Amino acid sequence: MSCASATLAVWASAWLAGVAAPDDVLDALAPWSEAHDVLAADDETATLTALPGPGTAPTSTTMLLAAVRRATPRGQARLVLPAPGDVRGLPGPGRFSREATTAGEGVLFPDAGFGVVPGPIADGVVRWSVHAVPDPGPVPECVALGEAERELRGQVRNAAAVLTDLGVARHRPGVREEIAAALRRRPRALWPDGMPPQVLRVLQQADEVDAILSAAAGDEPGGALSASAAEARSDALRPIATAVRQARRAAVAEAVRVLVSVPRS
Template identity: 75%
Template sequence: MPCPSATFTVWTSAWLAGAAAPDDVLDALAPWADAHDVQAADADTARVTALPSPGEPVSSVTFLLAALRRSAPRGPARLVLPVPGDARGLPGPGPFSQQAMSAGEGVLFAEAGLGVVPTSVADGVLRWTVYPVADPGPPPEFVALNQAERELRDQVRQSASVLTSLGVARHRPGVREEIAAALRARPTSLWPAGMPGQPLRVLQHADEVEAILAAASVDEPGGALSASAATARREALRPIETAVRVARRAAVAEAVRILASSPLV
């Protein structure tokens, strides 16, 4: 699924640079959940950020933005999309890295020494937990957006060819409608008015490819794959899943770079 962390990364970076208003950030997060709450991961982080500790009444995203505004030094956010075997972008070992890996996403404010991970805690409720980040880790891997976009397209073609050769990409009646319905069901991502065109295009393409991946992972009715065929399908899809994550990170990083360099006057 496209992740709320991408929305939060772009909008908070734009807001910290003066290219968006706080209400814009809140409005952009609204499609992801009916309610958003915030808490610190532990008592020490609560003291530093003035956010509630675990067990205390939760706060709101407004107070999280205030905590980020007070942090020093301040800098743009970084989207992380880790999965087992691919921890690129994560800082050093710690609670943020562990929880971001579990969630498959997170937002790192490396200069401020903070990381934020969203998790669903109830139907329609998304909680943003703030973690300390003592070790920001190495500089993030730079992937040119043109390269990431090209790799995503190449992987789509290669994976389709591999799946066909494995005999697990047969036509399934209604699959196009299934993909279209999956895309319609996704939260509508809202982006700043100055969102550059290429990052927006790549993010939209990544959403489309994820919907295709979901459809490709479903067996035909009454035609469950053998264990070996299912493993082969999984291995064929893995490179494209990686390409989706790389493309999404590159698109968000480029959007942040452009928005942060073009503050409102």
């Protein structure tokens, strides 16, 4: 789904460009959790960012924004959505890359020299772990938004076909209602004014396809599907999941590009 990292990447970039206020960033993160806190992942990062490190009390996302501002008065944030076998956008081996891959998301602040990875630590609390990233690597080649949208639309058709071929609807007759309910339960992301309509459309489509993926992955081996059928299902759904990540990265990159180019008053 549209994730907390996508929200932070878009709003933090808008804030750094002077077209959003710090409170706007904090308000946009609120739908993802009742509370957010911040902690440097190690002593090196704590020294780099002046944020609390291991063994100390965490701080707030306000202090995270202050650390970003100290490190880079302008700059942009970069969304990463890695998965095993798909590490596009990661800076290379290191703790940030490992943690982001485990979480499936993260935000790089290339000009600031660090990245953050969100994860739940308690009911209603998300912690943003901050990692030093001295070499963020080159800006990854980004698929054009139009191309990503076409690929995603094709995968919508594929997803429907896969659900039918794998008999998910037969095993779980209420699967369509389940998908609709899952979409209603998801946090409604808040976006800055000036977000391009195509970006919003692609993000919504990605959420819809992701809900289909979750439904299609709902039967575990030993349940309605055999182990071999479950493996075939995973193989069939993998390219759809890749298209969802690609579409979200492209949409966020385009949103950032447009927002940071808005003239400041």
